Amino acid sequence: MLHPSLAAKFDLSGKVALVTGASSGLGVAFARGLAKAGADLALTARRLDRLEQTAAEVRTFGVRAEVIPADLTDELQLERLFEEVVRRYGRLDVLVNNAGFTDRSGLRHDLASPKRIRAVIELDLIAVAQACRLAAQQMLRQGGGVIINVSSILGRVGSEFRAASYHAAKGGVDALTRVLALEYARENIRVNAIAPSYFEGTEMMDRVFEATPGTKVQAETRTPMGRLGRPEELEAAVVFLASDASSFVTGHILYVDGGWTAGGGYHQLPPPWETEPGHQRTEPPA
Numbered sequence: 001m002l003h004p005s006l007a008a009k010f011d012l013s014g015k016v017a018l019v020t021g022a023s024s025g026l027g028v029a030f031a032r033g034l035a036k037a038g039a040d041l042a043l044t045a046r047r048l049d050r051l052e053q054t055a056a057e058v059r060t061f062g063v064r065a066e067v068i069p070a071d072l073t074d075e076l077q078l079e080r081l082f083e084e085v086v087r088r089y090g091r092l093d094v095l096v097n098n099a100g101f102t103d104r105s106g107l108r109h110d111l112a113s114p115k116r117i118r119a120v121i122e123l124d125l126i127a128v129a130q131a132c133r134l135a136a137q138q139m140l141r142q143g144g145g146v147i148i149n150v151s152s153i154l155g156r157v158g159s160e161f162r163a164a165s166y167h168a169a170k171g172g173v174d175a176l177t178r179v180l181a182l183e184y185a186r187e188n189i190r191v192n193a194i195a196p197s198y199f200e201g202t203e204m205m206d207r208v209f210e211a212t213p214g215t216k217v218q219a220e221t222r223t224p225m226g227r228l229g230r231p232e233e234l235e236a237a238v239v240f241l242a243s244d245a246s247s248f249v250t251g252h253i254l255y256v257d258g259g260w261t262a263g264g265g266y267h268q269l270p271p272p273w274e275t276e277p278g279h280q281r282t283e284p285p286a
Helices: 005-008 023-037 049-061 075-089 116-140 164-184 203-211 216-220 233-240
Strands: 016-020 040-044 064-068 094-097 145-150 191-194 255-256
Touching: 016 023, 016 075, 023 040, 023 049, 023 094, 023 233, 040 049, 040 075, 049 064, 064 075, 075 116, 094 116, 094 233, 116 145, 116 164, 116 191, 145 164, 145 233, 164 191, 191 233, 233 255
Parallel strands: 016 040, 016 094, 040 064, 094 145, 145 191, 191 255
Antiparallel strands: none
16 A cells, blocks of 8 residues: 555645646546546647546546636637636646647658648647746746646657657757756746657547558557557656656656657668558658
8 A cells, every 4th residue: 555655745636737738639648647636627728529528537536627728829829728727726736738739741851831840830849838938927926836748759869750840849848848947946846748659549649540551560569568558657657747756856858658768769660651562652642
């Protein structure tokens, strides 16, 4: 049995957490984990119906969950989101910067759409930086807090998956996490990141696997544990970083990846789009 003194360090009762991108995928897992630890939640994304589903699920753990839809790439909506969280709850203790998406075209960077490049970086990096700024303002007023950015294993290394803008954005998130950790280290604000690998049952990865056949097997074989991650395996990770269990941890990128980054995603199988007929994408589809 877990000793009460240790269990208390993971307890988030009375804390308020904002989870972005909480309408699907990993955002739901993060919200579920925080709720199980006792945190009250503010949930945001663009899809109201999906947010309501997440809220209904996490309320079963006996916590308060409020839905505040917003487009995080709209600066006015982003500012109103933080104002609304504080208006409803009176404070903000934890920000989980999860919202993001990737380029699923499978095209080399020279053939990528400029519009899509901007869209990925706008949500995956600029909106994250803006949310960190707004969260820090509130946390400084109230005397502290925790920011958890959601990065990726692809923020650390390049890969054969043709999504240069996503790699660049997540690399930026890693750098942002480190520098903000230094800026706020003596202000009782801890800034860390979670960097997942490939997880099953998430909307973004399901679409990637559908867009380019063979990518799922490729991801599994390049993971030392030989499988994809399960969303529930992120619950404890986010609770650890959000709670006093990690009170002396800041500027850290926590890889939840089945050993992927330990070997840099060792190339166990050649990517199918390089070897199989019909997969060699060299120009945009008609």
